[in-house]
Amino acid sequence: xxxxxxxxxxxxxxxxRRRDGSSVRAIDHISLDIRQGEFVVLLGSSGCGKTTxxxxxxxxxxxxxxxxxxxxxxxxxxxxNLFTPPEHRRIGMMFQSYALWPHMTIRENIQFPLKMxxxxxxxxxxxxxxxxxxxxxxxxxxxxxxxxxxxxQQRVALARxxxxxxxxxxxxxxxxxxxAMVREHLRTELSFMQKELGFTAIYVTHDQEEAMxxxxxxxxxGGGRIWQHGSPEEIYHEPVDGRVAAFVGSANLIPGQLAxxxxxxxxxxxxxxxxxxxxxxxxxxxMSRPEHWRLSAxxxxxxxxxxxxxLKLRGTVRLIxxxxxxxxxxxxxxxxxxxxxxxxxxxxxxxxxxDILIATADLLVLDPDCSTGDLV
Amino acid sequence: xxxxxxxxxxxxxxxxxxxxLTWGRRADGFSLLAMALSLVTAALILxxxxxxxxxxFIGGDASIPELVSNILGxxxxxxxxxxVWVIGCSILIATLIGSFFAWLVERTDIGLTGLSRFLPxxxxxxxxxxxxxxxxxxxxxxxxxxxxxxxxxxxxxxxxLGGPLLNIYSxxxxxxxxxxxxxxxxxxxxxxxxxxxDPALEEAARMSGxxxxxxxxxxTLPSVRPAATAGMLLALIMGLALFSxxxxxxxxxxxxxxxxxxxxxxxxxxxxxxxxALLLAVxxxxxxxxxxxxxxxxxxxxNFATIAGRGIGAxxxxxxxxxxxxxxxxxxxxxxxxxxxxxxxxxxSLQPFWTPVINVTNFSLQHYESVFIQSRYSKAAxxxxxxxxxxxxxxxxxxxxxxxxxxxxxxxxxxxLIDSVTKLPGAVSNLVIxxxxxxxxxxxxxxxxxxxxxxxxxxxxxYIPQASLSANAALHQVGKQLTEASLMAGASQGMTFLRVxxxxxxxxxxxxxxxxxxxxxxxxxxxxxxxxNRNPVVGFVVLDLWAGGSFxxxxxxGTVMTILSSSVVLLTLRLSHQRHRG
Numbered sequence: 001x002x003x004x005x006x007x008x009x010x011x012x013x014x015x016x017r018r019r020d021g022s023s024v025r026a027i028d029h030i031s032l033d034i035r036q037g038e039f040v041v042l043l044g045s046s047g048c049g050k051t052t053x054x055x056x057x058x059x060x061x062x063x064x065x066x067x068x069x070x071x072x073x074x075x076x077x078x079x080x081n082l083f084t085p086p087e088h089r090r091i092g093m094m095f096q097s098y099a100l101w102p103h104m105t106i107r108e109n110i111q112f113p114l115k116m117x118x119x120x121x122x123x124x125x126x127x128x129x130x131x132x133x134x135x136x137x138x139x140x141x142x143x144x145x146x147x148x149x150x151x152x153q154q155r156v157a158l159a160r161x162x163x164x165x166x167x168x169x170x171x172x173x174x175x176x177x178x179x180a181m182v183r184e185h186l187r188t189e190l191s192f193m194q195k196e197l198g199f200t201a202i203y204v205t206h207d208q209e210e211a212m213x214x215x216x217x218x219x220x221x222g223g224g225r226i227w228q229h230g231s232p233e234e235i236y237h238e239p240v241d242g243r244v245a246a247f248v249g250s251a252n253l254i255p256g257q258l259a260x261x262x263x264x265x266x267x268x269x270x271x272x273x274x275x276x277x278x279x280x281x282x283x284x285x286x287m288s289r290p291e292h293w294r295l296s297a298x299x300x301x302x303x304x305x306x307x308x309x310x311l312k313l314r315g316t317v318r319l320i321x322x323x324x325x326x327x328x329x330x331x332x333x334x335x336x337x338x339x340x341x342x343x344x345x346x347x348x349x350x351x352x353x354x355d356i357l358i359a360t361a362d363l364l365v366l367d368p369d370c371s372t373g374d375l376v
Numbered sequence: 377x378x379x380x381x382x383x384x385x386x387x388x389x390x391x392x393x394x395x396x397l398t399w400g401r402r403a404d405g406f407s408l409l410a411m412a413l414s415l416v417t418a419a420l421i422l423x424x425x426x427x428x429x430x431x432x433f434i435g436g437d438a439s440i441p442e443l444v445s446n447i448l449g450x451x452x453x454x455x456x457x458x459x460v461w462v463i464g465c466s467i468l469i470a471t472l473i474g475s476f477f478a479w480l481v482e483r484t485d486i487g488l489t490g491l492s493r494f495l496p497x498x499x500x501x502x503x504x505x506x507x508x509x510x511x512x513x514x515x516x517x518x519x520x521x522x523x524x525x526x527x528x529x530x531x532x533x534x535x536x537l538g539g540p541l542l543n544i545y546s547x548x549x550x551x552x553x554x555x556x557x558x559x560x561x562x563x564x565x566x567x568x569x570x571x572x573x574d575p576a577l578e579e580a581a582r583m584s585g586x587x588x589x590x591x592x593x594x595x596t597l598p599s600v601r602p603a604a605t606a607g608m609l610l611a612l613i614m615g616l617a618l619f620s621x622x623x624x625x626x627x628x629x630x631x632x633x634x635x636x637x638x639x640x641x642x643x644x645x646x647x648x649x650x651x652x653a654l655l656l657a658v659x660x661x662x663x664x665x666x667x668x669x670x671x672x673x674x675x676x677x678x679n680f681a682t683i684a685g686r687g688i689g690a691x692x693x694x695x696x697x698x699x700x701x702x703x704x705x706x707x708x709x710x711x712x713x714x715x716x717x718x719x720x721x722x723x724x725s726l727q728p729f730w731t732p733v734i735n736v737t738n739f740s741l742q743h744y745e746s747v748f749i750q751s752r753y754s755k756a757a758x759x760x761x762x763x764x765x766x767x768x769x770x771x772x773x774x775x776x777x778x779x780x781x782x783x784x785x786x787x788x789x790x791x792x793l794i795d796s797v798t799k800l801p802g803a804v805s806n807l808v809i810x811x812x813x814x815x816x817x818x819x820x821x822x823x824x825x826x827x828x829x830x831x832x833x834x835x836x837x838x839y840i841p842q843a844s845l846s847a848n849a850a851l852h853q854v855g856k857q858l859t860e861a862s863l864m865a866g867a868s869q870g871m872t873f874l875r876v877x878x879x880x881x882x883x884x885x886x887x888x889x890x891x892x893x894x895x896x897x898x899x900x901x902x903x904x905x906x907x908x909n910r911n912p913v914v915g916f917v918v919l920d921l922w923a924g925g926s927f928x929x930x931x932x933x934g935t936v937m938t939i940l941s942s943s944v945v946l947l948t949l950r951l952s953h954q955r956h957r958g
Contacts (some may be wrong), residue, residue, distance in 0.1 A: 058864060060863065060864075086861070086864050087863050087867055087869075088866075088873075089863075089864075093860075093861065095860070096857070099855065100861075101876055101880070102858075102880065103880055112862070112865050112867070112875075113864075113865035113866055116865050117865075164864060183852050222709035
């Protein structure tokens with residue numbers, strides 16, 4: 001087990017100029033500390049700046065300003081005009097397209113980083129043999145990349161990245177090009193390997209499920225800024241605002257105005273425990289997760305009671321989506337659509353009137369967008 | 377292992393104005409070399425142009441109004457009018473036929489995939505000068521083979537034509553050869569666009585109830601319009617600069633076009649009327665610039681579909697009964713553009729003198745002997761052309777590969793400047809480059825007149841746009857992440873270029889090399905102005921023989937040119953095909 005590198009990003013900034021001359025902030029004042037051996041996932045929709053951030057750490061792009069330290073050593077610092085090029089950073093990287101060199105065999109591909117780093121022959125051979133065995137690709141060594149399946153290419157790409165560096169590996173959406181089965185398999189394998197070998201991993205993806213599954217810490221990015229970072233549980237259960245809640249998992253957001261603990265919404269007035277109110281402004285969104293709702297046919301005997309500390313609404317089923325273990329119902333309540341997740345069968349049909357119920361302790365009152373809250 | 381820290385001087389450099397201007401990051405040895413090569417190339421392109429502009433228009437004693445009245449008094453109106461209608465008609469016809477061929481090959485069940493691969497390369501098989509002479513031999517009014525055969529054939533049927541069937545020495549004749557040589561430009565741009573155009577666009581139209589013809593008219597044609605206009609612009613640039621076709625065919629037809637007038641001002645008048653020639657060449661540049669501007673306007677006006685589909689499962693239009701005629705038309709073009717002129721050249725080169733009556737017993741190699749063995753002058757010309765082609769193509773393509781790698785990885789003012797400068801020779805037409813080289817390098821301080829070095833430099837500058845097109849295309853075949861992966865693996869820029877980028881660019885570079893070799897070894901325009909008795913090249917000898925009217929020797933030279941460039945092209949095709957399979 002080796003020590004993973006720790007990484008410090010301080011106040012990074014980078015902007016791009018569009019064709020029309022306007023400028024886009026790809027990275028907008030980002031600071032982040034990544035611990036040794038941590039698995040960090042940069043999560044965001046396309047254009048949020050996650051790939052740019054990763055490429056800045058790699059050295060494939062230079063930020064406009066700020067500083068990056070890897071393993072305590074500065075590799076970029078705008079104050080002292082310092083920029084270490086990628087070939088001197090010793091970081092392994094797995095690319096979205098795998099980027100296996102088609103004119104080299106698998107063995108030559110994996111050997112290349114060692115040759116470039118002038119590792120002596122004997123230890124290079126040992127390293128190659130080890131990584132070939134670990135990734136179960138020993139029998140492919142003499143083949144060329146175009147003779148391999150997508151999953152095999154991925155293993156080779158990972159092997160090559162691991163040969164590049166034992167301390168820090170970067171992943172640029174490496175699992176987005178294979179089918180779901182292979183993806184899940186590789187995801188598990190990668191998680192195991194990271195825990196076992198102890199390298200620091202920075203992983204870019206737009207797939208929230210992938211992020212939840214692999215990360216020690218998720219960094220949710222949007223518009224070049226960090227919206228929130230924290231463990232998968234924190235991000236899911238304590239999103240800082242409506243945007244994060246909607247991006248990670250599915251969320252029902254009911255807009256309203258806050259006064260005390262009373263929120264007036266299009267569905268009427270609701271009271272939420274003071275501990276659940278996280279908003280700073282008065283324009284809020286009431287967030288609930290689909291699995292926290294319960295549902296029954298309207299007025300059904302023995303159906304959902306309306307105990308104290310619960311919110312009960314009556315609506316109509318608009319859409320039923322069977323997802324195997326559970327079923328999602330889109331229920332129209334007033335002008336609002338609420339997604340309710342139920343386990344087991346309900347014998348409901350589209351158009352049926354239903355009662356839905358949630359404990360008010362499961363509601364969160366959030367700013368729709370906390371960055372605008374900052375401005376107020 | 378030593379851990380590289382960023383404080384070692386070679387890894388970290390101050391981001392001064394120099395690096396900011398060129399890189400936005402740091403400079404290493406390889407990039408400095410690439411930069412130096414780029415700057416030398418840019419200087420080689422810019423210096424003669426700047427020098428000629430200065431010495432003729434500013435430092436010289438020529439006054440522009442005087443020049444203009446001089447030009448106007450020389451019957452320039454007719455020359456301009458000839459140029460306009462010959463090239464205008466040629467481009468229109470070539471666009472129609474070329475686009476039609478592209479559609480046939482990419483979207484219908486015409487088949488012929490093997491043959492269609494050759495079409496864009498047709499001018500490389502038979503160089504324009506050889507093709508033009510070939511068509512003179514085929515369709516000149518008095519002794520053209522086709523005329524004689526038509527007369528005999530129709531005579532048997534009791535029809536007397538009373539005159540020649542075809543006359544290549546005419547307006548339509550000139551347009552005909554132009555069309556033959558412009559079609560590949562259009563075909564190439566339109567067919568590559570069609571290949572990248574998502575067939576789902578057309579399938580969606582069919583599903584919406586549009587017929588084959590309606591789909592073609594309403595969806596396919598509008599979406600290839602940008603490619604067609606780009607092809608037309610290419611054809612215009614090439615058409616205005618083509619000197620070989622109008623000098624061979626337009627001369628006897630007494631249809632003088634601008635390119636011929638400009639070259640003649642430089643070589644057939646003493647002293648050379650450089651100022652007048654240059655002013656006319658500037659006119660050509662203005663026309664090309666206006667056309668490029670118009671093209672940009674056309675492209676900007678509409679939203680064109682540029683989605684790159686993978687072209688899989690494109691349902692081809694069934695031609696049905698028309699498949700036969702379509703195939704005949706396609707093959708007819710290939711025959712007319714290469715096989716017929718080549719056969720005519722071959723037959724005449726073996727005859728004692730050019731006659732439409734073919735008598736195999738008279739065939740001999742005497743003209744080959746006189747051209748390639750007895751005449752030291754043309755022997756030297758062949759030798760010069762081959763080595764100039766080999767060296768020029770190699771230098772040109774390697775230079776372009778390095779520049780392409782450099783400009784694609786960096787951004788900044790200097791990089792975009794270098795990029796536009798390497799495109800410049802394409803836009804200013806090879807006539808101007810020829811004049812500029814004569815003026816800038818002939819005398820003090822270079823004294824390169826009559827040397828092969830001046831030809832080498834001129835060829836490299838002339839064909840650097842084609843070279844950088846090939847190099848850039850080859851580079852784009854190499855995914856960006858492949859280079860980045862190499863950097864991440866710890867390879868320097870230079871190592872990355874040598875070990876990853878260059879090997880992967882190789883197939884594209886070989887194709888580019890072939891193109892350059894054929895263009896350089898068969899160059900006429902610059903050679904007409906820069907070559908002479910002391911530094912003869914094939915293009916110069918051909919013009920010389922043409923002026924002397926020695927057709928069989930001309931045919932022998934044309935045959936050898938055709939065989940030489942065809943075999944180089946075929947060899948490359950074979951090589952790249954093998955690579956592709958391997």
